[in-house]
Amino acid sequence: MGWMDFLGERLAGAVVLDLFAGSGALGLEALSRGAVHADFVENGPAALHALKANVAAFRLAGPHRGWRPGAPRRPGKKPTVRVFKRDAIPFSEALERGTYDVAFADAPYGSGKLDRVVAAWQVSHFSKLLGVEHAPDHELPDGGRTFTFDETAVTIYGLPGKRRSRGRRRRGARSE
DSSP states (O other): OGGGGGTGGGGTTOEEEEETOTTOHHHHHHHHTTOSEEEEEEOOHHHHHHHHHHHHHTTOBOOOTTOOTTSOOOTTSOOEEEEEESOHHHHHHTOOTTSEEEEEEOOOTTSSHHHHHHHHHHHHOOEEEEEEEEOTTOOOOSSEEEEEETTEEEEEESOSSOOOOTTOOEEOOOOO
16 A cells, blocks of 8 residues: 555544445555544445455454544544445445545446546545545546556545646556
8 A cells, every 4th residue: 555655644543434445455554554433335245245354353443422524533542443335426425525534445447436436526525635546547537646556546636736637647656
């Protein structure tokens, strides 16, 4: 998950969302880097099974009673998680502004689902930052910064600094 290095300290104390979670690698990596809560959204049976097994292996607990994204943080407490067996598209389209600090989306390449998540984010800004993993030749809407790692690209929306326009790519560090 070398591309998370670009998020730096933004993960410390963050509430994160992992859309198309698969095995949960992105959300679990964020928790290992200091996020306090992760919501995982996945609806594939095999991936959901792997995700639940990984969450159990890390001995992560569900949120305390009354917790919701945007609620006050629980300093010094073990990170919490929730797993949603849902389709990531309607899930992301229903989110309100600022629900999460950081959101990740790793939709199946070539499916068009990623474009819908980015469009939902551009309407509601459901997270301060949105990181999306995609094929290097996948054209996404303007406004993000794109980094290329071998045969994968990551575009992060909401990062301060110069924005890359569509189709321009910056070579980043190789993934770990």
